[in-house]
Amino acid sequence: MTAEHTPVVRTRFAPSPTGYLHLGGARTALFSWAYARHNQGVFVLRIEDTDLERSTPEAVQAILDSMQWLDMRPDEGPYYQMQRMDRYREVIAQMLAAGTAYYCYSSPEEVEAMRERARARGAKPRYDGTWRPEPGKVLPPIPEGRKPVVRFKNPQDGATGWNDLIKGPISFDNTELDDLIIARPDGTPTYNFCVVVDDWDMRITHVLRGDDHVNNTPRQINILRALGAELPQYGHVPMILGPDGEKLSKRHGAVNVMEYDREGYLPEAMMNYLARLGWSHGNDELFSREQLVQWFDTRHLSKSAAQWDPKKLNWVNAHYIRQMPDAELAARVAPRIAALGGDPAAVDLPAAMALLKERAETLNQLAQAAMLFCGPYQPADEALRAQHLDEAGRAVLHDFAQRAAALPDWNTEAISGVVHEVLEARGIKMPKLGIPLRVAVTGRKQTPSVDAVLALIGRETVLQRLAGI
CATH class of the missing domain: 1.10.10.350 (Arc Repressor Mutant, subunit A)
Incomplete structure (x- = not known):
């Protein structure tokens, strides 16, 4: 294929606005952004807001604020799934007409009974295909007044696999994948289906996401194939562990990206540190955004989980503080001095930054140290x-x-x-x-x-x- 016919790389970050943007999500976004930039491609932001009970406008804004703070501006979007409901319903109707999807009238209780029977005989718990149309098969009578779900008619033989950009070859037997629900009784589409239609419509070529999505991938690939769509390349990034080796959580400290802004970390430092959690370029620990974009590829993404190290983050942040021009540093610290009750204009603040920054790990520490000059004078006891x-x-x-x-x-x-x-x-x-x-x-x-x-x-x-x- 000649260069002019090579498809443009299109990546996406697709958070669900059910809370703040956490560190794992920010790292996934960073990898997707850097891969698009490295390949002169397009980075798409998509808000997956179909969980109406848990999605909030405040969470959407928190995601947008975090992306802006980290300076990962999308080339397209944000797109919102709730604004695309007509498109999802259109595709579901096309699949029903094509026979790649079907109505299922089994109640949740009946499906649970099917799963229990499967467990009892040592099989994988799953829907048993009662309403799956097959040549010569007689379907049960439709229960009166019951609204159906729509299920995808998953292939029943062979395997679905892909060469993961990070983990290498992965394969699932199609017998392990039951006919998943793609529309609920009220007609609203489900997560796995919306993702597929979005990736198809938005011409996504590379999907970098957390490895908690590995089990979703074969289902999404099969739906894409049923639609006759091009398959993106998938890469699943291992999770971030806390210093104790357990999954990173609130007990390890701040996991909300904007909390690190409030605590006085620089976005440049956070970008640098997040990039090194699961990706490397030789032994380089410190690098600019421009270097990250220049160097980034998926071959150097780690197959093993990364470990969060607050001391390492502080070391990186201290480096960026020392490297920052004093006038720029003063502009960033001034609001924090004011928040402490000090007067940033009481001193030549850039000169104060030059004096104080060698000992500071965060902007908050700098602001606190600057109160020597900006705060009220307290005589010695x-x-x-x-x-x-x-x-x-x-x-x-x-x-x-x-x-x-x-x-x-x-x-x-x-x-x-x-x-x-x-x-x-x-x-x-x-x-x-x-x-x-x-x-x-x-x-x-x-x-x-x-x-x-x-x-x-x-x-x-x-x-x-x-x-x-």
Whole structure:
């Protein structure tokens, strides 16, 4: 096939809006997005909202917010299944007419009895095909007033298999697959059927999804074949485990993607970390979105489950914080400072970020650290003052204040020069000046480099606080 006739790669992410977007779903979306981008293809977002009891507008918005935060904007969509009901009914009518689907009048109780009988003889519990039309078969009389379901007429011999993009060859005997319901008694279509029609109509070429869908795949393949549709390629991604080796859940901490935004993680870091959960490019741990797109392929997706590691995520996030330009970092941290009751305008915030970011793992930690400059001044308590602002300490600070007041320029380098002058003139070590200086000016015993801290606080405020001891 020549390049111009190669079909465009089309992937999709199809969450159900029954809650927030969890980490496993976000990773699946990321892999689908990256595969489409790598192949100059199309990434489709589809909201599978047919579960009317559990689907909510708030959950839809949570999914959209998470996708936007991670900067995985779809090329098409979002499409909503509830807006496509007429299309599903149209296809069901076509299948009934073609004989690839049929009406089944068995009640739920009758179907359960069929399953019990199968269990009793050691067979797989399943619908027994009572209403399946076959040549020469006489169907039972239709029960009066009973509304039927519509069942797909699944092949009864052979096997249905595919070469999974991640797991390799997978096959199911068709005898294991009963005639699944594709429309309920009220006419509403079922999940497996809607997915098939959507993938067909949207010309999806590659389906990357969690391996909890492996058992759905042969059923969906058989329906697609009955419709005469092209089959997409399927890849099933293993689940994410918690640090304890169990399936990732709420007890392991935040599993809602937007919770990580609230906790101060950068979307760039989350993207990087999620990509490494089950995919690799050599030994590279840190990479940009552009590199992910350039490198991504399904051959390096892992067949085994990935393990969530909060410490590793913090390490990745800290890297992205350190790499971010100070002005951009300040813009991201400012709202978090304000939320703590601080004033982001009280200091040269980009300069404060430059000072503080080497020690921070999250934006929230940065905001908390910046309260040294942006929050109300809290003088040291009496115990700290008594320990460090005794007569000797005050004499050292008085010397420092006199020298600092005479500085022509107020900056880190100039203040550092004064610090060294005082140390040399008095023959003392740094703690004898640094700790009293911190206690007097910041109310704290520990801060980042004291000369940089004083430079940011400002000459007038520093000298005023020193005069008040």
